[in-house]
Amino acid sequence: METGSKVSFTVYGEPQGKARARTVRNQYTGKTMSYTPDKTALYENLIRMEYQAQTRGWYFGDAPMAIMVDCYFTPPKAKKRRTKPAKKPDADNILKAVCDALNGVAWKDDAQVVDARILKSWAAEQPRIEVKIWEAET
DSSP: OOEETTEEEEEEEEOOOOOOEEEEETTTTTOEEOOOOOOHHHHHHHHHHHHHHHHHOOOTTTTEEEEEEEEEEOSSSSSSOSSSOOSSOOOHHHHHHHHHBTTTTTOOGGEEEEEEEEEEEEEESSSSSEEEEEEOOO
């Protein structure tokens, strides 16, 4: 939902981090090329589509931005568990996937993000990420 210069949206499914680009050498041409793994590309596409659907395509332009990402993971079946999910994927990789997915959709470039926060918790219901974006105070 949008409220002035603040939006929020939810992406259901287990939170995923951005995987490293893969570099391969073409055996026929000898050229080296890099590509984003399919799983990462699909997740970024899902984030992009959910953002556009839930915020009606709100675009911030090139203003300095702040972002908060709350990640909710499926709790383990074992009765004994940590209070917070200190597990993969790394928090910074989840944030990177979200920020990269929103390039050209929510903002011009993720270099505009000047304030970023991320929290990992166990899901009481469905695993998901909840994202809040707003213009940073200058």
